[in-house]
Amino acid sequence: MGIEGKIAFVGGGAMGEAILRRLLTDAVATPAQITVSEPVTARRESLAQQYAVNVTGDNTAAVDAARVVVLAVKPQVIDKVAAELRGRLQPETLVISIMAGVRIRTMQQSLAHERIVRSMPNTPAQVGKGMTVWTATPQVSEADKTIAQTILEAMGDAVFVADEHYLDAATGLSGSGPGFVFLLVEAMIDAGVHVGFSRAQAERIALQTLEGSIALARESGAHPAVLRNLVTSPAGTTAAGTLVLERAGLRATIIEAVEAAYRRSKELGDLSEGASH
Template sequence: MIRDLRIAVIGAGIMGEAMISGMLRHELVPPEQIMATELRADRRDEIAARYGVQVTDDNVAAVHWGQVAVFAVKPQTLPKLLPELRGTLNDGELVISIVAGAPIRHFAELLQHPQIVRSMPNTPAQIGEGMTVWTAADAVTEEQRGWARTILESFGQEQYVDDENYLDMATALSGTGPAYFFLLMEAMVDAGVHLGFPRYMAQKLVLETMQGSVLYAQKSGKHLAELKNGVTSPGGTTAAALYELERGGLRTVLTDAIWAAYRRSAELGKGK
């Protein structure tokens, strides 16, 4: 579907590299059909050597060359970057943004280009296990939506939504989500060490427990509360642990954290 497209990846950081790696791993396009931009010469050399793609420090040239321009940059770079690229996109070219908090209208106004896809992936995309929520401007054609879906599927699962408001929600839930799990796992490993386990052993127990629990939840089709209750015997160890978690306000703190991430995403969209 996209084999002959020229794809410019603006920003060859962690997520930009994850997208390049995913597209090449799935053989969506050959390496010469990808051009990555990066200001640091050592990073350009690294990306070129690792993937065989074209590299440059010239964003204007890359966007002008590409038929799809993927923006994988920090939100604070957009006010300077986008006006420099105004007029470089032709009708029929697609912009895909993975920039947190940046609404479609921001790209459309500053680029003076209407065909914009906004998406929010997460860092497990680096190993092909990402979760990406995305939406498209009205001007994006069905063919272009197919391009976007194919590219986003190359590094994990994708979920299309027809309301852009869901993107700020996704930023708080799945985009930021890996950090919540990493913090939880780190705390559990530290607790295991406190109990007396060697750290390597505690980490193995926690990681395998987390992975197994996720797979079990996916395959069982049961409500999460039902799965939790299945582990909880009356008066048992799990009941004692859950009591302390509830007493400590785990649900409230986690909910407050997700709302804080959502509010920050909305603030970024307003240029704050």
């Protein structure tokens, strides 16, 4: 599905670039439709040269007459950016935020705007394999929701939730999840080196093992416990290794890690909301 009208990106960092790159790759938008506001001159020039999009250092110029505004700045600068954009957005403009921890109420008050989508993407979005959980204010129409889903799906998969509190849960599971997975990958590579592989071999084997396991889980549709049992022979190697993991409390540790990230996301949201008042 193509999107009509101007799409403005406020912030041209890694995640903003990931979205605009996928929008262009998937023909959701054309370079002429996209304007990126970015304070760093070298970064602006790089985006213009690489993607042929319009660039500016002026946030207000970027959002002028925009159909969609993607807020892709760091949460720490939202007050400054919102002060510039307040009163500059048309009532029908759809604002999509990818800022972690900044709640809808904070954005509504600081922007004086009602049509807002809050989303939580993760870093695999940079290669089109992201997971984004998002929600919207009641003022966002069904047509706007379709636009938001199209834009967010350009980064990978996107799931709409009706209640904003799930965004903190998503931060714990999918937002921080890649960090947990990379730690697992790192440990598997180290283990491979420990049992005799070169580091390059261990990295190749570990990454493909994870990628293949995920593909099998996705394509088979079987419960992970069923797939684990299929590879676990009585008194076999996998059984021996699994016993070590269970004794170490791996399952509970993963659950506690997600819960800790979830709680921290709520704390940061409370701090952000308090600072805006």
